[in-house]
Amino acid sequence: xxxxxxxxxxxxxxxxxxxxxxxxxxxxxxxxxxxxxxxxxxxxxxxxxxxxxxxxxxxxxxxxxxxxxxxxxxxxxxxxxxxxxxxxxxxxxxxxxxxxxxxxxxxxxxxxxxxxxxxxxxxxxxxxxxxxxxxxxxxxxxxxxxxxxxxxxxxxxxxxxxxxxxxxxxxxxxxxxxxxxxxxxxxxxxxxxxxxxxxxxxxxxxxxxxxxxxx
Numbered sequence: 001x002x003x004x005x006x007x008x009x010x011x012x013x014x015x016x017x018x019x020x021x022x023x024x025x026x027x028x029x030x031x032x033x034x035x036x037x038x039x040x041x042x043x044x045x046x047x048x049x050x051x052x053x054x055x056x057x058x059x060x061x062x063x064x065x066x067x068x069x070x071x072x073x074x075x076x077x078x079x080x081x082x083x084x085x086x087x088x089x090x091x092x093x094x095x096x097x098x099x100x101x102x103x104x105x106x107x108x109x110x111x112x113x114x115x116x117x118x119x120x121x122x123x124x125x126x127x128x129x130x131x132x133x134x135x136x137x138x139x140x141x142x143x144x145x146x147x148x149x150x151x152x153x154x155x156x157x158x159x160x161x162x163x164x165x166x167x168x169x170x171x172x173x174x175x176x177x178x179x180x181x182x183x184x185x186x187x188x189x190x191x192x193x194x195x196x197x198x199x200x201x202x203x204x205x206x207x208x209x210x211x212x213x214x215x
Contacts, residue, residue: 004129010149013086013142016126017149020086020116023104027063030091031056040091041121051092058097066193068105072201076109079204082146085113087156088120088127089139094181095158096139098188102196103141114146130154143203155209159195162187 004012021029033039034056039048068076085107089096100117107115120127120138130140137157145152158166162184169180199209 009129009151012126012129013144013149013151016118016123017084017086017116019123020118023100023107023115023117026089026100026117027059030059033091040119048092051094055091055093055097059101062098062101062193063104066101066105068109068197072197073109075201076106076113076204079110079112082112083114083152084142084144084146084149085115086142086144087115087117087139088123088130088142089117090120093138093157094185095156095162098185098193099139099156099159099196102193103200106197106200112146132157141203153203153206153209155199155203159191159199160209161191161195 029040030052033049034053037049037053038044039052041048085103087100087103089100104115107113118126120136120140124136126142127136127138127140130142131137132140140154140156142154143152144150165184165187166176166180169176173180202209
């Protein structure tokens, strides 16, 4: 197995950042894909196109409804270390719509958090550094020191409680079914972004919130 050095990781990150877009630009792209009946990534299947159209609606709802509670907002506003929050995702990703708006609302509260987005399939070299159990699971949030590009932590592809739910389901059924994914969306709606926000607060506290490992 090839081991990535600190210098090689920083180079990959630096090159990837050049291609990153803002969250607002990403949202516009999702809506554009949905409107013209396409999707991000090389695979243009009916299923992925349908997921993109569904995500366009879900993003709008989450962007409109999620709010950071006052106590957490006060903590976030005090964060004084300039960082990038760099997210790898795709327009069709079912876990992106309920989680990325939470990231965006957090980043809006502090200019030191620069929220950027990359499409996974256009940035496989970076994705390969942040696999989850060997898989290119998304969304994947990477927190970087804005000055040194040191990796400070990462999160994803799901909030901690949803990760445990998925793990338990796989142990019992072998893989995640469409029914589980529907139930997971219901869980996201019931949770209202609270678990994602709690994980992001832990990330800012530089606690480990991901099973991912650098290769």
